[in-house]
Amino acid sequence: MSPRAFLKYMNFQRTNHVKKDAYPGGGVVYWMSRDQRMADNWALVYAQSQALEKKAALSVVFCLTPRFLDATQHHYGFMLKGLQETERNLESMNIGFTLLFGEPTAVLPAFLTESNAGLLVTDMNPLRHARHWQRSLTPILGIPWVEVDAHNIVPVWTASQKQEYGAYTLRPKLRRLLPEYLAEFPPIIRHPFSPATAPQPAAWDRAAATLRVDMRTGGSPVCEPGEAAAAAMLREFIARRLPGYETDRNDPVLDAQSHLSPYLHFGHIAAQRIALAVEEQGETPSSTSFLEEMIVRRELSDNFCMYNEQYDTFDGFPTWAKLSLNQHRNDERTHHYALEQFERAETHDRLWNAAQGEMLATGRMHGYMRMYWAKKILEWSGSPEEAMAIAIHLNDTYELDGRDPNGYAGIAWSIGGVHDRAWFERPVYGKIRYMNANGCARKFNVDAYCSRFGTGPL
Ligand code: FAD
Ligand code: FO1
Numbered sequence: 001m002s003p004r005a006f007l008k009y010m011n012f013q014r015t016n017h018v019k020k021d022a023y024p025g026g027g028v029v030y031w032m033s034r035d036q037r038m039a040d041n042w043a044l045v046y047a048q049s050q051a052l053e054k055k056a057a058l059s060v061v062f063c064l065t066p067r068f069l070d071a072t073q074h075h076y077g078f079m080l081k082g083l084q085e086t087e088r089n090l091e092s093m094n095i096g097f098t099l100l101f102g103e104p105t106a107v108l109p110a111f112l113t114e115s116n117a118g119l120l121v122t123d124m125n126p127l128r129h130a131r132h133w134q135r136s137l138t139p140i141l142g143i144p145w146v147e148v149d150a151h152n153i154v155p156v157w158t159a160s161q162k163q164e165y166g167a168y169t170l171r172p173k174l175r176r177l178l179p180e181y182l183a184e185f186p187p188i189i190r191h192p193f194s195p196a197t198a199p200q201p202a203a204w205d206r207a208a209a210t211l212r213v214d215m216r217t218g219g220s221p222v223c224e225p226g227e228a229a230a231a232a233m234l235r236e237f238i239a240r241r242l243p244g245y246e247t248d249r250n251d252p253v254l255d256a257q258s259h260l261s262p263y264l265h266f267g268h269i270a271a272q273r274i275a276l277a278v279e280e281q282g283e284t285p286s287s288t289s290f291l292e293e294m295i296v297r298r299e300l301s302d303n304f305c306m307y308n309e310q311y312d313t314f315d316g317f318p319t320w321a322k323l324s325l326n327q328h329r330n331d332e333r334t335h336h337y338a339l340e341q342f343e344r345a346e347t348h349d350r351l352w353n354a355a356q357g358e359m360l361a362t363g364r365m366h367g368y369m370r371m372y373w374a375k376k377i378l379e380w381s382g383s384p385e386e387a388m389a390i391a392i393h394l395n396d397t398y399e400l401d402g403r404d405p406n407g408y409a410g411i412a413w414s415i416g417g418v419h420d421r422a423w424f425e426r427p428v429y430g431k432i433r434y435m436n437a438n439g440c441a442r443k444f445n446v447d448a449y450c451s452r453f454g455t456g457p458l
Contacts, residue, residue, distance in 0.1 A: 009186040010049055013158045014042050016124070019138060019145035026118030026143075027057040027195055031108065033130065035123040035150040035267035036062070036082055037227050038089040040185045043148040047121040048095075048188060050146075056118065057195035059096035061111060063104040066212040069129070069403040070396035073208070073215045074363065078400060080207055082225035082268050087202055089227065094191040099202035101210040105136045115195070117143060123267070124149040126156065126306035126405055153272045153295060154181045156302045163307035166419040170303060171296050178295070182275055214397065222362045222400070223262060230263035234274055238281060245286040249293075251444040252358075252366035253452075258290070261364070261401035264298070271298060300419060301409035311408045312392055314385045317416030324422065324430030325384045331427040335380045339390050342377060350450045351437045352376045356394075357453040363400040368443070370395075374414035375435045379428055387415050 028051035035041050044060070051058035062083060068076075087097040098115075100107040112120065122134075124147050138145070149155035154177045164170040223233065237258040248256030263269045271294060278287050278294075310316035317325070337347055345356035355369040365373060374395075378387040391411045396402040412418035415432070422431035440446055 009183070010042070010046055011181065011183075013181075014149050014155045015046060016147045016149075016157060017144070018122075018134060018147050019120075019141060019143070021142060021144045023054065023144055024118050024142075025054075025056075026116040027051070027059060028054065028119045028121065029112060029115065029117040030058070030060045030121045030123075031104070032060050032062050032086075033104075033123055034125040035270070036079065036086055037230075037268055037270070038086055038093070038095075038188055039227060040270035040273045041123075041150050041188075041267075042185075043121055043123040043150040044095075044188060045186055046146065046148050047119075048191065050119055050121070051191065051193065054118070055193055057096070057193050058191045059098065059115065059195065059199055060090055061098045061100060061108070063100045063102065063107055064207055064210060065103055066101075066210055068213075070393055071213060071403055072397060073211065073213050075400060075403075076208075076211055076213060078225040078262065079266050080204065082227070082266055084202075084204055085226040085228065093188055094194060095188075096195060096199035097202060098199045099204070099207070101203075101207070104133045108137065109140050112141065112143065115199070119143060120145040122147050124151060124156065126302050127408075128309070128312075151267065151271065152299050152302055153275060154178060154299065156299065156306050159299060160303055160307075164300060164303050164419075166421075167292075167296050167300055170300050171292075174296060174299060182272065182279075184276070185270070185272070222364055223259060225262075225266070225268065227268050230260070230269035233259055233263060234269060234277055238277060242278065242281065242286055242290065243284075246284075246289040247286075249289065250368040252355075252369050253445050253448045257367055258294075259364075260294075261404075261406070265401040265404045265406075271295070298406060301405040304409045304412070304418065305405040311405070311412065312388065314388060314416065316412055317384075317418060320422050321417035321430070321432060324425070325416070325432065328428050328430040329383060333380060333382070333428060336382060337380050339393065342380075342390055343394060347376075347380065349376065349437065350454055351440060351446055354450040354453040359394075359398045361453060363398065365399065368440075369449075370410060371414050372435050372437075372440060374411050375429075375433075378415045378432065384415060388412075391415060 028047050030044055030047040035043060048058055090097045100111055120143055154174050159173055160170060241256055244256050248254045264271060275291060275295060278290060281287060305311045308316050335348055345353040347353055355365055355373040359365040374391045377391045381387040381390055395407050413420055417432050420433055423433045425431050426434055
C-alpha cells in the first residue's frame with residue numbers, strides 16, 4: 001500500500017504534534033504503551049505511513065517500568081505474555097521490537113539516539129504518569145514527536161475540548177462525529193525498509209527480575225492475554241452474550257457481559273474493531289446498549305481523566321457533591337472498616353463480601369456489583385477521601401482491568417457523583433446516589449451470587 005493510500009485512511013485529527021522539530025533523517029520509532037497491539041492501531045498506522053513516506057525503517061519500543069500504580073506480578077504477567085505475541089506479529093512484518101527495562105524518562109532518550117531515530121510516535125494516554133513522561137521528555141528529545149489517540153474511536157481532543165458533565169452531554173457530540181471516525185483500519189504492510197542494525201532481541205526471561213511489584217495478589221487468570229485471545233473473546237461475546245446483553249447485563253449471576261475490559265485496558269484489541277464487529281450484526285436493543293457502554297461511557301472516562309487532573313481524588317468531584325459530602329462528614333457511620341477488613345471481605349454485609357470475593361478469586365468484578373461495592377466503601381469508611389483511597393487501591397490491586405481511566409471515572413461516579421446528578425439527601429452520602437442490598441435483590445438472585453463468591457460472615 002503506498003503512503004498515499006495509507007493517508008486516505010488516516011484522519012489527522014487523530015494526531016497531536018507534541019514536538020514540531022524538523023525531521024533530521026533516521027528511523028521512525030513508535031513508543032508503545034497503552035495500545036499494545038499490531039492490528040488496528042492508529043499510532044502504528046501513522047508511524048508506518050511516515051516511515052514509508054521517508055523511506056525509513058520502522059520499529060517499536062516498549063519501556064517496562066519496575067512498578068506501575070498498584071499493578072501486581074499477575075497484571076505484569078498478563079501484559080508481558082500479550083507483548084510477546086505482539087513482538088512476533090511485528091517482526092513478521094519487518095518491524096523491529098525493543099524491550100527496555102526502566103522508566104521511560106531514564107531509558108528512552110539514549111535508546112532513541114543509539115537507534116538513530118528521526119521521528120517519535122506515541123499512543124495517547126490521559127493518566128498522570130503518561131502526562132508526566134511526556135512533560136519530562138519533551139525538553140530532552142530533539143526530534144519531532146507525534147502523539148496519536150489509538151484508544152478512542154473519536155479522538156479524545158476532537159470529541160470535546162473540556163470536561164463533560166456526563167454521558168448526556170458527550171453522547172450527542174460523539175453521535176455527530178462517529179460516522180466520520182468509525183471507519184475501517186488499513187492493514188499494516190510488510191515494511192520495505194530495514195534498519196542498519198537489527199534491534200537487540202527482547203530479553204523476556206530477564207523481565208520478571210526487573211519488577212518491584214507485589215507478588216502476593218493474583219486470582220486465577222480468567223482469560224488468556226494477547227491479540228488473538230482478544231479477537232476470540234470478541235467472537236465469543238458476539239455469538240453467545242451479545243443477544244442477551246440488554247436484558248441481562250446488570251445481573252451478576254448471569255454471564256452476560258463481554259469480558260473485553262482487560263483486552264481494552266492493555267490495548268490488545270481496538271474499541272473501534274469491537275464497534276465495527278458489533279455493528280455488523282445489525283442494530284438491536286442489545287447492540288445499542290453495548291455500544292452506549294463501550295463507546296460513550298468508555299470515551300467519557302478518557303474525557304474525565306484528560307480534562308480533570310484530580311480524577312482520582314475528592315477534589316475532582318463536582319462542586320455540588322463536595323458541598324454535600326462536606327455537610328455529612330461527621331455523620332455517624334453504621335459500620336467503619338479499615339482497608340484490611342475490606343480487602344479480606346470481612347464486612348458485616350454478605351453481598352459486599354461476595355463482590356470483593358469475586359474480585360479476589362477471579363481478578364474481575366461484575367460491572368453492576370462495582371457500583372454497589374464502591375458506594376458501600378463510602379458508607380463504611382471514615383471520610384470520602386479515605387473511601388477514594390481504599391476503593392482505588394483495591395480496584396488497582398485486584399482488577400485485571402484496573403489502573404484505567406474507566407476505573408477512576410467509575411469510582412468517582414460511585415463515591416463523588418461525577419457524571420451523575422444530585423439525589424435526595426441521606427446520612428453520610430449527602431446527595432450522592434444511594435444503593436442498597438434490597439435494590440440489588442430486586443434486580444438479581446442475591447443468594448445465588450453470595451453462594452458462588454461469598455467468603456465473609458453471613
Ligand atoms: P461490558 O459491559 O461488556 O462493557 C464493554 C466495555 O464497555 C467495557 O470493557 C468498558 O471498556 C466499557 N464500559 C462498560 N461499562 C462502563 C462504565 N461504567 N464506564 C466506562 N466504561 C464502561 N472498567 C475498567 O475497564 N477498569 C476498571 O478498573 C473499572 N473499575 C470500575 C469501578 C467502578 C466502581 C465502576 C462503577 C465501574 C468500573 N469500570 C471499570 C467500568 C465497568 O464496570 C467495566 O468496564 C466492566 O464491568 C468491564 O467488564 P466488561 O468488559 O465485560 O463490560
Ligand atoms: N505501560 C508502560 O508503558 N510500561 C509498563 O511497564 C506498564 C506496566 C503496566 C502494568 C499494569 C497495567 O495495568 C498497565 C501497565 N502499563 C504500562 C500501562 C498501560 O499500558 C496503559 O497505558 C495504562 O494502564 C493506561 O490505560
